[in-house]
Structure formats: C-alpha cells, structure tokens
Amino acid sequence: MTTIAIVGLGVVGGSFAKALKKYPQAGERVLAIDPDEETLQTALSEGMIDYGETANQTILQQADLVIIGLYPRALKDFIKKHRNDFKKGAILTDVAGVKGVLVDQLKAEIPEHVDFIYGHPMAGRENRGYAYSDADVFEGANYLLTPTADNQPEHIEWLEQLIKRIGFKRVTIVQPEKHDEMIAFTSQLCHVIAVSLINSDDPNRDTVKFIGDSYRDLTRIAKINDSLWSELFIENKDELLAAVEGFEKQFQLMKQAIQEDNVDELANMFKESTKRRTQLEQADRKQKAE
Template sequence: MEDHDFRLNIVVVGLGLIGSSFAMALKKLKPKNIWGIDKDKDTVDIALSKNIIDKGFTSERYILKTADITVIALYPENTVEFVKENIKNFKKNSIIIDVSGIKSKVVEDINSFLPEDLEFIGTHPMAGRENRGVKYARDDIFNGTNYVITPSCRNKEKNLDLIESIAKKIGFKNVVYTSPKEHDDMIAFTSQMPHVLAAALIDSITDESDVNLFIGGSFKDVTRVALINPELWAELFTVNSDALIGKIEKFEESLDRIRTAVKLKDRQTLCAIFKDVTYKRKQIF
C-alpha cells in the first residue's frame, strides 16, 4: 500500500459516539481540518468544547463543498437520506464513507443515484460502547478492533487504499474486505444475534426483585449488550431481517437440542454438546 498524505479536509456527519470517536482518532493524523455536522447544537457545542472538531455546524450545505472525505455516522436509512438530500453539495471527486451496521441496502441505494464524480465506500468499524453520545467518545475506541470495507464495482483502488490506510493509522488492527451481502450475513450472527439473545434473556425475567439477589458474573456478561439503543437496533434488525431470521432459526435448532436433552435428563448428549461448543469457542478466540 502506498504512503498517503492525510492533509485533507474531513467532515464527520453525526457526532454521536462513533462519529465523535472517529473525529478524535482522525485528528491524530493531523489533517488540514476536522469539521463536524450535527443537527443538535448542544452536541456540536460539546464536540467543540472537547476539541473533538475544529469547527461545528448544524447545516451542511456550505461545508460539504470543501470536504475531501465525508464520514457519515448516521443510522442506515438516515445515511441514504442525507446523501440524497445533499447530492449537489458534495465536493466533486470527493469520497463519502459511512460507518453504519448494514451495508447491502445502503450501498445499493446510494449507488443508484450517486453521480460519476462522487465515490461512496461502505465501511463498518467493529467497535462501540454501552453508552452513547459525544460525551463518551474516545480516540482509542478503535484500537485493536476490525474495520470492514464493502467495496462496489464503482470504487477506485487508490481510494480504497486511502481509506484502508486511514483505518490502520487510527488504530484498527485488521481491515477486512467483503461484499455487502456477505457482511450483512456475517454481522447478523456476530453482532445482531448477541443483542437478540441478551434482549430475549432480559425480556424473560418475570420478577426483577428475585433476580437481583442471584446475579453473578456470567449473567452480567451475557446481558451486557441488552443496554441497547432502541431506535438504532430496531432499524438494523428490520433492514437486515432476511439474514437475521435465518440466524435466529438456526439458534432455535441448537436451543431445542439442549432443551430436549435437559428434558430427557440426557447427560451424555449434554456433555457432547458442551465439549463441542468449548472446542469451537477456543478455535475462535
């Protein structure tokens, strides 16, 4: 990969946890400018007070015309809407990337109306925290994590190289290239399913006062991601419903095997299942 000059004007749209963390991490590359856009003025003011961005805006038209790279850190459907509404405001020959958790629909929808003098690259930083918002942003949130790029036939190799180089410079350990469809299929299992399971487990509680007295580390670990952003995850689940339903059904088959073995008091089958999952877990980590 070639060595890149990061003296660029970069605009981050959406100054929540990921957007603000992205801006903080990008500042370490010493670009020309890091500007932020957020519809909430209080959020912009906090980002400015914490020196996350150099300048902040609640309106995007003027500032987008100067951006070499625009990083859109919005929900998937809002990402598509933002690009469409500002299609005439982006700087010609600039790069637009997103960081949303769903790729197929976003990449397909945006490329369906994007002019030839703009390039959109779908990306997904595999990082986050339980808390959301600019106040919880950190410049090291991406350190040691994975960054997924889902290129399309419209992407130029030099621009993909630039985004990969930026990702590695701001802390990502691995940069993975895959198709939008494969991304959504894998993410349904590795990201969305844990949230499904944690939500279902908490939802099954019938008496919270009793549970509180018997909680250990394992329950806390399994249900950590039940601290969920309702609007975001409802959108992610429904936009990726086909892939997610397949993973839920596969999980139901596994759960049914365990349920049947427990019902029959079949220790041999349970031991075989536990040995198998222990081996698989060690292979993954």
C-alpha cells in the same frame, strides 16, 4: 491539506473526531455537521473539531472525505438531499451495521463525481451521544469495508491507511451480502439473545442478589440503542431471521437433551462448544499477532 467532514457527532462520529485528533496528520482539518449546537460547541471547546455546522452550509463542498455517522434510513435521506453538495472527487464512507440494502437503494442516488466506499467499524458503546465517544474504543478493533465495482482501488487503499492510523488493527474487505450474513450472526443475533434473556426474567424477583459474571456478560449488550437497533434488525431481517432459526435449532436440541435426561448428549454439546471457543480464541490471537 486534507479536509475531513464527520456527519453526526454521536458515539461513533465523535470517536472518529477524537481519534483523528489523537493521531493527527499535518494539514488535516476535521469538520462536523450535527443538528445539536451544544454538541458542536463541546467538540470545538475540546479541540476535537475545527469547525461545525448544524446543517450543511459550506462543509460538504470542501470535504475530501465525508464520514457519515448516521442510522441507515437517515443516511439514505442525507445522500438524497445533499447529492449535489459534495466536492468533486470526494470520498464518502458510512458506519452503518447493514450494507446490502444500502448498496441497492443508494446506487442510483450516489453522484458520479464522488466515490462512496461502504464501511463498518466493529467498535462502539452501548450508550448514545457525543459524551460517550472515545478515541480509544477503536484501538485494536476490526473494520469491515464493503467496496463495490464503482470504487477506485487507490481510494480504498487510502481509506484503509487512515483507518489503521486511528487505531484499528484489522481491515477486512468483504462483499455486502457476506457482511450482512456474518453480522447477523456475530452481532445482531447476540443482541437478540441478550434482549430476550433479560426480558424473560420475572421483574418481581430480586434477581440482582443472584447474578454473577455469566449473567452480567450475557446481558451487557441488552442495554441497547432502541432506535438504531430496530432499524438494523428490520433492514437485515432475512439474514437475521436465518441466524435466529439456526440458533433455535441448537436451543431445541439442548432443551430436548435436558428433557430426556441425556447426560451424554449434553456433554457432547459442551465439548463441541469448548472446542469451537478454543479455536476461535486461537484464531483471534494469531490474527492480532500478525
């Protein structure tokens, strides 16, 4: 019998619970810790968890796998508070969107009797809370694992198998530093651009009458979890600032070409972007087919 504990039944934690119940394994129990009693009761009534506590009393002591669905700073506090409560031999994992700072700051806090494998599901929703969680959000998505030298290979393999069982298509093993560099570019920078774009609008204009798919697509992620993303930006500030600076250089080149009526240079930029987007789509299709 495997006992899985989920800490935090928000969008991601709730989606894990629902996905585990959608793809059940014989003898597997799903427990949850969440400070909101109403959320626990809802999950229980829906059959998405088997038992819940608003604060740990017995759950961590019996969990074989602990999925910690907390923001980075809350995650660090949770580990420090409960470092002596985890079951001997338990596997711990997180879902945070930053890794380097966590690995550095938690190294001395993780007890020797557990195996903490850092992870990042590349799936979620703009809204927050259990009500917006959905098992299907994991279907076909990417998952990043950033193991350290302290992790046991058999535990990494076991966690990979569970991740794929609940719907994820690709599990990529990557160093924490590389994770933060790439996520700064592929995720955090995108949110910087979306937020900056929609906030640059004049609120007195009747913008809604003029929007099409371009504006909708580019600003979709501007509807943002302010508490979470503020933490993510600051915890990964060096990599994010480097990504912002790279974007600014390209933005300035395009601005200059427009100012100088340089049609040829603009055309070259558009051709290059079209080529890169096409290559990205082809690579994505190829990997999904594997």
